[in-house]
Amino acid sequence: MTESMNIKLKVWRQAGPKAQGRFETYTVPDANPHMSFLELLDVLNEQLIKSDQDPVEFDHDCREGICGSCGVVVDGVAHGPQRRTACCQLHMRHYKDGDTIVVEPWRAEAFPIIKDLVVDRSAFDRIIAAGGYISINAGAAQDANSLPIAKTAAELAMDFAACIGCGACVAACPNASASLFTAAKISHLAMLPQGAPERKSRVTAMVNQMAEEGFGDCSNHAECEAVCPKGISISTIATMRREYMKAVLG
Amino acid sequence: MKPVLDSHIPDGPLKEKWGNYKNGIKLVNPANKRKHTVLVVGTGLAGGSAASTLAELGYNVKSFCIQDSPRRAHSIAAQGGINAAKNYPNDGDTVWRLFYDTVKGGDYRSREANVHRLAEISNEIIDQCVAQGVPFAREYGGLLDNRSFGGAQVSRTFYARGQTGQQLLLGAYQSMSRQIGLGNIEMFARQEMLDLVLVDGKARGIITRNLITGEIERHAGDAVLLCTGGYGNVYYLSTNAKNSNVTAAWRCHKRGATFANPCFTQIHPTCIPVSGDYQSKLTLMSESLRNDGRVWVPKKQGDNRKPKDIPEEERDYYLERRYPSFGNLVPRDVASRNAKYACDEGKGVGETKLAVFLDFAEAISRLGQEAIAARYGNLFEMYERITGENPYETPMRIYPAVHYTMGGLWVDYELQSNVPGLFVLGEANFSDHGANRLGASALMQGLADGYFVIPYTLGNYLASNDLPKVTIQDEAFATAQTESTAQIEKLLSIQGTKTVTEYHRELGRIMWDHVGMSRTEEGLQTAIKEITALREDFWENVLVPGENSTLNKNLEFAGRLADFLELGELMARDALERAESCGGHFREEYQSEEGEAMRNDDLFTYVAAWAYSENGHTLVKEPLEYESVKLTTRSYK
Ligand SMILES: Cc1cc2nc3c(=O)[nH]c(=O)nc-3n(C[C@H](O)[C@H](O)[C@H](O)COP(=O)(O)OP(=O)(O)OC[C@H]3O[C@@H](n4cnc5c(N)ncnc54)[C@H](O)[C@@H]3O)c2cc1C
Ligand code: SF4
Ligand code: FES
Numbered sequence A: 001m002t003e004s005m006n007i008k009l010k011v012w013r014q015a016g017p018k019a020q021g022r023f024e025t026y027t028v029p030d031a032n033p034h035m036s037f038l039e040l041l042d043v044l045n046e047q048l049i050k051s052d053q054d055p056v057e058f059d060h061d062c063r064e065g066i067c068g069s070c071g072v073v074v075d076g077v078a079h080g081p082q083r084r085t086a087c088c089q090l091h092m093r094h095y096k097d098g099d100t101i102v103v104e105p106w107r108a109e110a111f112p113i114i115k116d117l118v119v120d121r122s123a124f125d126r127i128i129a130a131g132g133y134i135s136i137n138a139g140a141a142q143d144a145n146s147l148p149i150a151k152t153a154a155e156l157a158m159d160f161a162a163c164i165g166c167g168a169c170v171a172a173c174p175n176a177s178a179s180l181f182t183a184a185k186i187s188h189l190a191m192l193p194q195g196a197p198e199r200k201s202r203v204t205a206m207v208n209q210m211a212e213e214g215f216g217d218c219s220n221h222a223e224c225e226a227v228c229p230k231g232i233s234i235s236t237i238a239t240m241r242r243e244y245m246k247a248v249l250g
Numbered sequence B: 001m002k003p004v005l006d007s008h009i010p011d012g013p014l015k016e017k018w019g020n021y022k023n024g025i026k027l028v029n030p031a032n033k034r035k036h037t038v039l040v041v042g043t044g045l046a047g048g049s050a051a052s053t054l055a056e057l058g059y060n061v062k063s064f065c066i067q068d069s070p071r072r073a074h075s076i077a078a079q080g081g082i083n084a085a086k087n088y089p090n091d092g093d094t095v096w097r098l099f100y101d102t103v104k105g106g107d108y109r110s111r112e113a114n115v116h117r118l119a120e121i122s123n124e125i126i127d128q129c130v131a132q133g134v135p136f137a138r139e140y141g142g143l144l145d146n147r148s149f150g151g152a153q154v155s156r157t158f159y160a161r162g163q164t165g166q167q168l169l170l171g172a173y174q175s176m177s178r179q180i181g182l183g184n185i186e187m188f189a190r191q192e193m194l195d196l197v198l199v200d201g202k203a204r205g206i207i208t209r210n211l212i213t214g215e216i217e218r219h220a221g222d223a224v225l226l227c228t229g230g231y232g233n234v235y236y237l238s239t240n241a242k243n244s245n246v247t248a249a250w251r252c253h254k255r256g257a258t259f260a261n262p263c264f265t266q267i268h269p270t271c272i273p274v275s276g277d278y279q280s281k282l283t284l285m286s287e288s289l290r291n292d293g294r295v296w297v298p299k300k301q302g303d304n305r306k307p308k309d310i311p312e313e314e315r316d317y318y319l320e321r322r323y324p325s326f327g328n329l330v331p332r333d334v335a336s337r338n339a340k341y342a343c344d345e346g347k348g349v350g351e352t353k354l355a356v357f358l359d360f361a362e363a364i365s366r367l368g369q370e371a372i373a374a375r376y377g378n379l380f381e382m383y384e385r386i387t388g389e390n391p392y393e394t395p396m397r398i399y400p401a402v403h404y405t406m407g408g409l410w411v412d413y414e415l416q417s418n419v420p421g422l423f424v425l426g427e428a429n430f431s432d433h434g435a436n437r438l439g440a441s442a443l444m445q446g447l448a449d450g451y452f453v454i455p456y457t458l459g460n461y462l463a464s465n466d467l468p469k470v471t472i473q474d475e476a477f478a479t480a481q482t483e484s485t486a487q488i489e490k491l492l493s494i495q496g497t498k499t500v501t502e503y504h505r506e507l508g509r510i511m512w513d514h515v516g517m518s519r520t521e522e523g524l525q526t527a528i529k530e531i532t533a534l535r536e537d538f539w540e541n542v543l544v545p546g547e548n549s550t551l552n553k554n555l556e557f558a559g560r561l562a563d564f565l566e567l568g569e570l571m572a573r574d575a576l577e578r579a580e581s582c583g584g585h586f587r588e589e590y591q592s593e594e595g596e597a598m599r600n601d602d603l604f605t606y607v608a609a610w611a612y613s614e615n616g617h618t619l620v621k622e623p624l625e626y627e628s629v630k631l632t633t634r635s636y637k
Helices: A037-050 A122-131 A151-161 A168-172 A179-190 A193-212 A223-227 A235-249 B014-024 B045-057 B095-105 B112-132 B164-181 B247-254 B287-291 B318-322 B332-344 B361-367 B369-387 B442-464 B475-494 B500-514 B521-541 B553-577
Strands: A005-013 A022-031 A100-104 A113-115 B037-041 B060-064 B185-188 B191-199 B202-210 B216-220 B223-226 B265-271 B294-298 B356-359 B396-405 B422-424 B606-613 B616-623
Touching: A005 A037, A022 A037, A037 B500, A122 A179, A122 A193, A122 B164, A151 A179, A151 B164, A168 A179, A168 A223, A179 A193, A179 A223, A179 A235, A193 A235, A193 B112, B014 B112, B037 B045, B037 B202, B045 B060, B045 B164, B045 B185, B045 B442, B095 B112, B112 B164, B112 B442, B164 B185, B164 B442, B191 B216, B191 B247, B191 B475, B191 B553, B202 B223, B202 B475, B216 B475, B223 B247, B223 B442, B247 B422, B247 B553, B247 B606, B265 B287, B265 B332, B287 B369, B294 B318, B294 B332, B318 B332, B332 B356, B332 B396, B361 B369, B422 B442, B475 B521, B475 B553, B500 B521, B500 B553, B521 B553, B553 B606, B553 B616
Parallel strands: A005 A100, B037 B060, B037 B223, B060 B185, B223 B422
Antiparallel strands: A005 A022, B191 B202, B202 B216, B265 B396, B294 B356, B356 B396, B606 B616
16 A cells, blocks of 8 residues: 655735735645645645634646636645646656645736735736637638548647636746747637738737736747646747737838 | 426438538527627636637637636646548548447447537547647658547547647647737636536526635626536545635536536556555556556566566466457456456555556567657656656556546536536536546537537527526626635634545545445445435534635535535435446446456336436436437447
């Protein structure tokens, strides 16, 4: 059978958006290498509840790396040490008995803290609402195979469409830029002929919205790509810039 | 008083019903659409597609979801694909065949007319999604690719790698976002519906809780669309996302909507097995893996050798052996039950012995590792991330897990519940999958309901009914709000000793042991007793931390568990009542000598709809009439 580990957690606690936050240290004496990182937080929370303390709030839902709900900074790295892995799929076998783990929320002006590790990412929704779509009403589509798309283009579109909207790219960026997120959607739709008619209006609207939300500019640090759980390539940002230039220059 | 259930199936031959229906309905004048407010609860494939389509038509839509963004609804997690009868591979598919497979797969417990409509609409869904920019897999010629799924002998499943649900949901989300940007949809994220408000017997509003501030809100409208997903989390461990719940549906049920076939649950055969008691959910490995993976166990009981050390002749590829014509692609219920039998016989593998192998060695040697990686790469990675084992080198260990609920609120052909003005879409209704759902058909149903059915049926309702203006000042809103508040206060005031998770795990254990893959009269009676006792204990001894006025996930989960504790009992009762085996509902008393399910069509060809009253539940039967399909014993041999 697997052995249990003693893990120390330093967790950011903040009662509400305006409250002062601080780190609190807790010990989970019986962590198991097979458990996920969020299950470790579950175990901690059960401990806290039983000892009459407030549990740590964190966002989570699918716990399989696809919904984009979860997201915390683990030991200074958004989503933690395992590459291309959302923190719900980070497993404790990557830690050892006696380790201390520091857990913080995403930190960015455009993502205000709601409570503990939970932040408000609604700015992402507003960026998509500004133009991250193809305008087609239900019922108006032609036969799906009437528009062949080269397999390579479709595959690339899928690579870009894989973004889960978690916000790790923003959390990792020294400028708190939302460029990778925004560029992923722009690149997805730019790969496809269906996206062509709105190409220009889309990129300008989305880029403007991104600025309006208070996200910083991109200065090519590439920290975003390094933490992205879906491996969205930073080349999308170059695509976004190109699309933007084409749109504003005519 | 027992409600009367009329399915409102249109006249005419099966193939003409939907057309006839559309020809006969009333339409809402374009200028009047704006005047109608429609409340859409849920933003998964069903709710997302409904909200965007209704907004496109000009209705005034208010949309609600629990997550912080509509894009995160549980539909996002669907992996394998979506069915349609396009017949692009030219392998003999037709609308009729998709209809027939779905009715047969559902073990003849679904409504013919609904299923036929679903099959008819299926092709339009693919067109719509492609037009939205959904990056489906393609062949080298640039045309769409298909794969096979369980329960079918044609290739009709469209997919976007192992992320089909994500891509379809993002398509719907983007369409919704466009309408939000245009001001046609008002979006309420992090809001949980707690009650349905009826005025003059019609659904006219909802009560919600703002999950950040705890405030209780009232919303009024001309109709309510419930698109709140399935209730698999009644088992605690399931493949459903943690926030999936029955609360909205259950509260509507308590306001009069009948709940149909609650015991029909789907146990998915290929999930990653449980590893310990901290386990918080189970991860599905897509059914598409059964295209190339071979399921086996050692022939010898308690064989502890590594899989690679077990020679071919000492392996039992039990699905291929028992079902030569469908082999590893038998429907889910059949595959799950057989995995259970293998483990019950002591042939299970892995540390807990509650697992069987899913082996890709043969496919890898035939097609090469690269081809397998192209098909399933992300699933293999996910498996390795969770288990620490590399499935290219050693077979996956899999075990069945609760996955989908075919039961749900009863609806008629128009997707309307027996409460006028309350429509139910997607997994939350009971309508199309009978006693067992075939793979890749939930996505199809959710999108059919939202993009192509509700725009017609809702319009018909709004145009045919006189709906005097209702405001949130109405008495009914105040009463419902008071009740919701009282429940929250009660939960917080108990301050007992057991946490919400502890209770939920306990409920899950009862459900899995007695209302799971295999059920008996005795077990179901035990379940009813145990659940009743657990529920009483919960209301005396639960420990919900914190307060109402801030984000408090334990409080949210406590409210949802309270409803699961009632639903669980009804599921057991429904399973007890249905003295036959069909689809996912397997009663040990009703099986053939070879252990196959035995239906009883004479007695049970009906929908079991349960009506709620303070004094308990009563059963209302909607007889199922098969005009076009002949009921036969489902055989996959
Ligand atoms: C892991 C997994 C893989 C799957 N793969 C496939 C597949 O490959 N093919 C296939 O066809 N099917 C698949 N399914 C099934 C399919 O994904 C679901 O049946 C389907 O997505 C359900 O969609 P829905 O719109 O009905 O509900 P959901 O997507 O569950 O959405 C429910 C919505 O309701 C909201 N909600 C719930 N309760 C409330 C409340 N009280 N107040 C406010 N909002 C509320 C939620 O926030 C959410 O927005 C899979 C399921 C799982 C679990
Ligand atoms: S680009 Fe990557 S890191 Fe950024 S939101 Fe999308 S998935 Fe998350
Ligand atoms: S919880 Fe869904 S991505 Fe982590």
